[in-house]
């Protein structure tokens with residue numbers, strides 16, 4: 001600790017000790033007017049400074065920032081003691097919750113910020129809006145169950161996952177977004193470095209894990225085994241939101257082995273909802289609306 005910090009802390013301790021002495025041996029008025037038996041040379045701390053010190057020492061940084069405004073308003077509006085304290089502590093609580101929310105949003109690494117309200121259900125009639133509204137109650141998070149979005153590219157699978165993850169985060173849950181490709185690459189690296197268990201635990205911790213684009217690239221044996229380990233580790237511990245352009249019947253070829261594909265599906269689907277989206281790519285619609293030809297993207301989409 002620096003000497004400045006040290007002396008500041010000593011000063012704080014002295015002030016607090018002085019305050020307790022004052023309160024213990026004198027009336028408050030005597031203490032504030034300096035008419036008691038205290039060392040006359042020692043400057044008396046102002047109550048507001050003591051208050052700032054206490055709030056800072058308790059880590060109530062927002063209350064510390066707003067206390068003077070609250071006091072000023074209180075002197076005009078004369079709220080009850082309870083109202084005053086409630087106002088002060090509510091501002092601390094709100095600031096804290098906002099800080100934690102920002103932290104959870106940052107840690108989730110969502111690829112973009114989209115909400116369910118921004119989803120145009122009229123454009124994608126194969127999705128039952130009622131079903132998405134049911135998911136938005138987040139019952140699936142409480143029940144540790146999974147949601148799997150299947151469908152061709154551009155139909156809104158990632159958007160819906162991001163919207164649900166965003167809702168979960170705003171409701172106080174932790175979430176993490178990763179593409180299947182990144183996930184397997186990361187777990188393979190951890191395996192090579194002998195840190196697989198620790199890494200798996202990090203993927204088990206978030207209440208909602210989004211695994212995007214499963215099936216775009218086929219997995220080798222090791223990739224399939226790692227994915228199986230992850231699904232097993234999260235089984236009945238937390239929700240997985242997964243997107244894939246491949247129907248379940250094709251998962252055998254995605255994992256290169258029907259046995260492991262069946263074992264994965266068995267755990268993944270035990271408690272789950274599948275949303276099958278059949279329809280046109282929203283990206284193509286936007287291209288058309290902008291007067292651009294849809295051909296280049298269509299050829300890309302066909303690869304997906």
Ligand code: ADP
Nearest residue numbers: 118119120123124153154155156157158159282
């Ligand atoms: P997918 O994951 O199925 O390939 P995305 O969810 O990434 O598709 O959607 C592609 C883009 O189109 C995103 O910007 C998304 O927000 C938008 N989008 C897709 N479907 C809709 C929709 N029905 N309403 C509004 N935006 C949509």
Ligand code: MG
Nearest residue numbers: 157158212243
């Ligand atoms: Mg996507």
